[in-house]
Amino acid sequence: MAEDLWKIRERKQMSVAQLALRSGLKQDLIDEYEEGRLLTTPHRAKLAKVLYVNEDDIKRHSAPRPKREKPAPPPAQPKPAKPAEEKPVESVPEPPPARQGQIDFLKGLARHLGVLPAQLEDEIGQPLGELSVPEAKHWIRTLQARVPPNLTSLDKAKPEGYRSKRAHLPEGIDLFEANYLLEARQASATLTVKMFNGEAFSGLLLGFGPYTLTLRTGDNHEVTLSKLAIAYYQCERGARPAGGAI
Amino acid sequence: MSLSDHLRYLRALHGGPSNADLRQVLSEEDTGLYFAIEQRYRDVSTADILPKIAAYYHVPVEELQWHRARSRKALALHIHAALQDHAIVALRLRTGETLIGYPVWWDLAAIGLQPIGEEDLVVVQRHAVIDWEGSNS
Structure with missing residues (x-):
């Protein structure tokens, strides 16, 4: 027996926003359907799919949800007059001992x-x-x-005539490597990865994150490798990214 | 390889002891210092903790001192100088291999190296570089 859309949604413990996100419909439209707007066949199919019900289980015309009555506010009680209080003398707390x-x-x-x-x-x-x-x-x-300003170890190590290009160095981010991997993935490149223990993996790059690479190997297995255990990797010839240029 | 990366490697080799495991062997303060070295790349001024860590991992203290002299910043500086001068670098890796080539880029995690005589770029993870030519050997 068909039910109202909002009843099914609430039974599935889903908010309108969640339903909108999962079905790909706009939140306002779902609100309108719940208020009684005629549900179109393609939208009913989408909603039924994400709510895990049959299409026929959702009414084309949902009856609007009955408005909840707000509980009456408790009668106001006269506030007792505050007795005149003396302001407490603020004591200055002792600072904590040095760490x-x-x-x-x-x-x-x-x-x-x-x-x-x-x-x-x-x-x-x-x-x-x-x-x-x-x-x-x-x-x-x-x-x-x-402390003299030019006594840091890096300054001491700088060679004569050193020109800093700090602004162009993405120290602190993994931009070059991320670009390299992004290009490799877009080119459906095969990556050969060498691990710390000498083991090697080769496969199609499926995805990557800050700490992992995921490959589909030749025997159709997905392998996720921790970057901490990777020594180096390279794309196989013919699917070579431009080198992560930014 | 910096001391931070080496400690992470040793910890992984020893089954990944947790903070609590380390606190049973090292003191509260030393455990804090340990994680300051390993996770925050701090070069602690007091090296008293190194013998304790070496004893815990059953490695000579000289091994830790050797890695301490090869910080990530020192490697970054070496690669950056080679990049500017278009110079060749030789990187000895944890796998035992030595990769020789021109650095094309570097960032926090990796170095893009163009090996001599090869067409394809190799992406070397910085934590895999044990030593390099020109380090404080």
């Missing part, structure tokens, strides 16, 4: 600057272990300001 990481960082900075821990404690005026979080932050900033 071990902050103290270690301070010691490291001091060592980097050639300052002994005892000298640092003399300068601060108290033992490092008695610092609070804000005090430790203050002293970290103070010591950091004393």
